Amino acid sequence: MTVNRVGLVVHGGRPEARAAARTVHEWCGEQGVPCTDIDVWHDGGRRSARDEVDAAGDPDLVVTLGGDGTFLRGARLAAENDALVLGVDLGRVGFLTEVPASDVRRALDAVREQRLTVESRMLLTLRASRRLQVPSGMQELVRYGRGPMLPPPRVRTDCEAGGDWGIALNVTALNDVVLEKLARDRQVSVAVYLAGRLLASYSADALLVATPTGSTAYSFAAGGPVVSPRTDALVFTPVAPHMTFNRSVVAAPDEPVALRVLERSGQAAVSIDGQLRGVLEPGDWIGVYASPRRLRAVRLGPTDFYGRLRHRMNLTDAPAAVADGTPAPLWPVTTAPPDDLAHLAFPTRSDSAAGPGLSP
Ligand SMILES: NC(=O)c1ccc[n+]([C@@H]2O[C@H](COP(=O)([O-])OP(=O)(O)OC[C@H]3O[C@@H](n4cnc5c(N)ncnc54)[C@H](O)[C@@H]3O)[C@@H](O)[C@H]2O)c1
Numbered sequence: 001m002t003v004n005r006v007g008l009v010v011h012g013g014r015p016e017a018r019a020a021a022r023t024v025h026e027w028c029g030e031q032g033v034p035c036t037d038i039d040v041w042h043d044g045g046r047r048s049a050r051d052e053v054d055a056a057g058d059p060d061l062v063v064t065l066g067g068d069g070t071f072l073r074g075a076r077l078a079a080e081n082d083a084l085v086l087g088v089d090l091g092r093v094g095f096l097t098e099v100p101a102s103d104v105r106r107a108l109d110a111v112r113e114q115r116l117t118v119e120s121r122m123l124l125t126l127r128a129s130r131r132l133q134v135p136s137g138m139q140e141l142v143r144y145g146r147g148p149m150l151p152p153p154r155v156r157t158d159c160e161a162g163g164d165w166g167i168a169l170n171v172t173a174l175n176d177v178v179l180e181k182l183a184r185d186r187q188v189s190v191a192v193y194l195a196g197r198l199l200a201s202y203s204a205d206a207l208l209v210a211t212p213t214g215s216t217a218y219s220f221a222a223g224g225p226v227v228s229p230r231t232d233a234l235v236f237t238p239v240a241p242h243m244t245f246n247r248s249v250v251a252a253p254d255e256p257v258a259l260r261v262l263e264r265s266g267q268a269a270v271s272i273d274g275q276l277r278g279v280l281e282p283g284d285w286i287g288v289y290a291s292p293r294r295l296r297a298v299r300l301g302p303t304d305f306y307g308r309l310r311h312r313m314n315l316t317d318a319p320a321a322v323a324d325g326t327p328a329p330l331w332p333v334t335t336a337p338p339d340d341l342a343h344l345a346f347p348t349r350s351d352s353a354a355g356p357g358l359s360p
Pocket residue numbers: 067068069070072091092093094095096175176213214215216217218219221272273274
């Protein structure tokens with residue numbers, strides 16, 4: 001693809017990320033490609049995704065330099081502009097970022113020379129019974145020292161009128177939409193509807209709806225399933241529900257998950273990809289569903305989701321299994337499997353064989 005303009009999202013608190021940003025600026029200077037820093041944390045607060053990408057001159061490639069939080073910030077901007085996103089790994093976990101910092105130049109060259117595949121990932125969006133906002137007195141209290149808050153979500157202008165089903169908000173979640181208690185000592189009471197049918201009323205610390213990408217984040221910590229990011233699905237997971245049914249439910253992409261705060265519940269905070277975006281009162285509801293937008297992520301080689309799961313989550317083998325024999329063979333994703341293990345995957349599977357827009 002031709003890169004016409006690069007937008008940079010940098011973890012400003014990390015010197016290595018600032019150094020990598022200089023490398024990207026240098027590369028862009030050499031190639032004559034305009035490059036703008038975006039999602040800069042101004043003293044006066046942060047801007048909506050639309051305002052950010054407009055101010056950055058409509059980048060068609062968003063490069064993130066940081067950890068997963070930085071990638072999530074970049075994904076929000078890339079999705080708004082249907083831009084590609086490339087995540088450079090300069091974080092603590094780096095589950096979402098792929099390219100090591102030492103490979104930034106090589107990665108940019110590969111994008112320019114079209115030696116890439118584009119992985120399409122599902123995003124969530126939502127409708128709500130009213131516009132979301134955080135009461136001003138509450139902002140300082142709930143932002144946990146994590147920097148400026150995003151402005152309240154805008155209403156989607158293409159859906160502003162005629163919807164009996166609440167107000168469509170211009171938000172996208174790559175990981176998850178979380179409804180959680182605000183008072184430390186008071187759970188939220190929430191009725192949960194899947195595809196319009198009541199699943200159950202919950203009393204819990206939080207209830208969340210994750211994408212397959214987000215299944216390895218908060219949902220995973222709450223005991224939810226790991227879902228391949230090549231799948232489209234909505235993963236509903238309760239956090240510390242005070243009831244016998246505490247399982248996740250995996251819904252189809254056309255089955256919305258609606259969360260309605262019950263009459264006597266405490267207030268509930270709505271977070272999207274870890275960013276506080278609103279506070280709901282009893283009687284309010286949100287409906288979470290698959291966004292018509294997708295995230296377009298740059299992949300420079302075969303991706304290795306399960307290898308990454310094993311490696312980044314430090315999965316360890318059962319001691320008894322290890323003691324029972326030689327360790328199970330493990331080989332890099334770029335290397336052909338040993339001949340006697342070739343049956344473990346579809347034969348001759350490659351990125352290009354996986355079909356347009358999806359890579360394994
Ligand atoms: N108890 C928990 O695990 C918990 C609680 C709140 C929020 N979160 C997650 O944090 C996310 C926001 O990330 P952040 O970096 O801004 O906040 P953060 O710094 O609090 O990160 C939470 C952790 O989750 C990791 N992470 C983020 N997305 C991931 C993914 N898709 N797969 C695997 N690990 C992932 C991050 O690297 C980090 O270690 C939210 O979307 C939510 O899923 C997790």
